[in-house]
Amino acid sequence: MGNKRVVVVGGGIAGLSYLQGLKVEHDDGSPQFGEVILISESRLVKKFVNEEQRGRELVTFDVAQADASTLGASTLPTGVKFRFLAAKLISVNSSSRVLTVLTRGGEEHIFYDALCLCCGSRPKKLHSLNQSHLDKVSDRLIVLRDLTTVEALQEKLVGSKRLAVVGSGGIGLELVGKIRNCEITWIVKDSYIGCNYFDSGAAKFLVEKLESANYSPHPANVIRPEAYDSATEIEGATNVGQTQTTPTNFGPALGPNWSKLLKSSDVATCQSLQIIYQDEVADIQLNEDALEDKLVVLTKKGLKINCDLVAIAIGVEPNVPDVSPEPLKISDKDGGVLIDDQMRTSAPNIYAAGDMVSCDQWPTNDLWFQMRLWTQAKQMGFYAGRCTACHLAKRDPSLYFNFDCFTHCTTFFGQRLVLLGRYNGQGITEEETSRCEVIARVIKETDYIKLLLKENRIIGAVLIGDTGLEETIENLIHDQIDVSDQKDRLLDGSIDIADYFD
Numbered sequence: 001m002g003n004k005r006v007v008v009v010g011g012g013i014a015g016l017s018y019l020q021g022l023k024v025e026h027d028d029g030s031p032q033f034g035e036v037i038l039i040s041e042s043r044l045v046k047k048f049v050n051e052e053q054r055g056r057e058l059v060t061f062d063v064a065q066a067d068a069s070t071l072g073a074s075t076l077p078t079g080v081k082f083r084f085l086a087a088k089l090i091s092v093n094s095s096s097r098v099l100t101v102l103t104r105g106g107e108e109h110i111f112y113d114a115l116c117l118c119c120g121s122r123p124k125k126l127h128s129l130n131q132s133h134l135d136k137v138s139d140r141l142i143v144l145r146d147l148t149t150v151e152a153l154q155e156k157l158v159g160s161k162r163l164a165v166v167g168s169g170g171i172g173l174e175l176v177g178k179i180r181n182c183e184i185t186w187i188v189k190d191s192y193i194g195c196n197y198f199d200s201g202a203a204k205f206l207v208e209k210l211e212s213a214n215y216s217p218h219p220a221n222v223i224r225p226e227a228y229d230s231a232t233e234i235e236g237a238t239n240v241g242q243t244q245t246t247p248t249n250f251g252p253a254l255g256p257n258w259s260k261l262l263k264s265s266d267v268a269t270c271q272s273l274q275i276i277y278q279d280e281v282a283d284i285q286l287n288e289d290a291l292e293d294k295l296v297v298l299t300k301k302g303l304k305i306n307c308d309l310v311a312i313a314i315g316v317e318p319n320v321p322d323v324s325p326e327p328l329k330i331s332d333k334d335g336g337v338l339i340d341d342q343m344r345t346s347a348p349n350i351y352a353a354g355d356m357v358s359c360d361q362w363p364t365n366d367l368w369f370q371m372r373l374w375t376q377a378k379q380m381g382f383y384a385g386r387c388t389a390c391h392l393a394k395r396d397p398s399l400y401f402n403f404d405c406f407t408h409c410t411t412f413f414g415q416r417l418v419l420l421g422r423y424n425g426q427g428i429t430e431e432e433t434s435r436c437e438v439i440a441r442v443i444k445e446t447d448y449i450k451l452l453l454k455e456n457r458i459i460g461a462v463l464i465g466d467t468g469l470e471e472t473i474e475n476l477i478h479d480q481i482d483v484s485d486q487k488d489r490l491l492d493g494s495i496d497i498a499d500y501f502d
Contacts, residue, residue, distance in 0.1 A: 005035045014384075164309070
């Protein structure tokens with residue numbers, strides 16, 4: 001049993017967490033495998049730093065990048081042969097259990113006993129763009145996804161006076177919060193920013209914070225991640241569907257606090273910020289006669305926005321590899337690879353984790369839902385590693401299933417954001433709304449707290465700022481304690497968690 005080979009594809013958050021899950025199971029029990037191979041298109045892999053447990057499941061961490069050669073005892077199973085291969089995955093044959101990869105030396109075929117795919121996601125494209133126009137302006141369009149595209153953005157920002165930002169997901173939010181040296185026009189398709197993260201009230205709170213004279217893109221209370229190291233990408237490795245950015249590769253997702261990669265010299269007093277709501281890009285054209293503002297962004301509502309650079313961050317879609325003879329089963333809802341509650345795909349001996357998967361087949365949970373975030377990629381990867389090792393040892397890993405309550409912690413506009421449970425009423429039916437209520441507290445430019453209650457039990461929360469309530473609220477959500485006698489005190493900070501958990 002100890003001579004089995006485990007292969008993981010992807011050096012991002014899910015892939016590195018998978019190695020840690022393997023390590024925990026391997027080091028605690030009898031040896032289940034003798035070799036581990038990590039395959040990634042880049043020698044840069046993710047490294048977790050500044051990790052801090054803030055509740056039962058709520059964890060904060062930063063992500064730094066390091067060369068794969070630095071992986072050591074804290075990540076790799078003890079006494080197991082480890083090999084890192086810089087290569088691009090071409091295909092997987094699930095019948096022969098062989099995957100084909102492209103290296104600098106050509107194609108290589110690798111046998112596996114167990115394979116975990118952590119291929120992440122790829123950025124969505126603006127399908128509305130005229131291809132003939134796109135060919136002329138592509139060198140001034142940056143699709144933000146990974147370190148390579150951030151570096152391209154940084155180069156293009158030098159000398160830029162007007163920037164158009166398209167999209168208000170996590171990357172768009174962080175970008176607008178950091179870039180302060182030029183005029184910004186922010187195009188948001190929804191009625192408020194960050195609709196995937198919070199409600200309109202929280203969005204208003206953050207916009208006011210961003211526009212405040214006291215706002216700084218360098219908050220003193222945010223720990224900076226370790227420096228990112230440079231590395232060489234795989235020559236010729238490209239990503240299907242990529243057309244809107246100068247770099248040719250897409251690596252792993254950026255992880256939290258990525259905007260600190262932008263040099264401080266690129267940050268100054270913001271000249272202006274204009275947010276255009278409920279509108280989308282129709283086309284981007286070259287303004288050939290202009291000395292400045294080389295681009296014109298046309299919106300579906302007929303607006304014309306002059307700028308000299310466009311940053312696109314409109315979300316991602318699962319990056320599904322080629323598997324034969326039978327393709328992996330895919331979710332009809334979001335295009336992700338379907339996995340069971342032990343991280344197995346429809347193909348034998350193939351697992352998957354992170355942004356590329358769909359949890360549609362998982363048991364229904366009133367407090368957890370899938371959202372393609374760094375925290376879930378980390379959690380899924382670790383669990384997938386434990387599942388793989390347990391299955392090789394013929395043990396049941398179901399007791400390690402730990403997706404009981406949705407938790408996520410990040411930072412936008414210098415404010416800590418904590419999301420817990422069904423924080424925005426996700427999955428609440430029309431019939432259930434009559435049994436729900438919202439209580440909130442807002443202190444301008446300081447904190448924003450919203451709790452969603454169902455039958456006097458907290459089922460979700462949004463906390464912005466240093467509220468100090470995250471552990472208490474998470475415990476109340478987990479244990480579904482009736483708070484009807486404490487509703488008036490929940491948000492004033494006077495409740496001692498020991499009152500509930502003696």
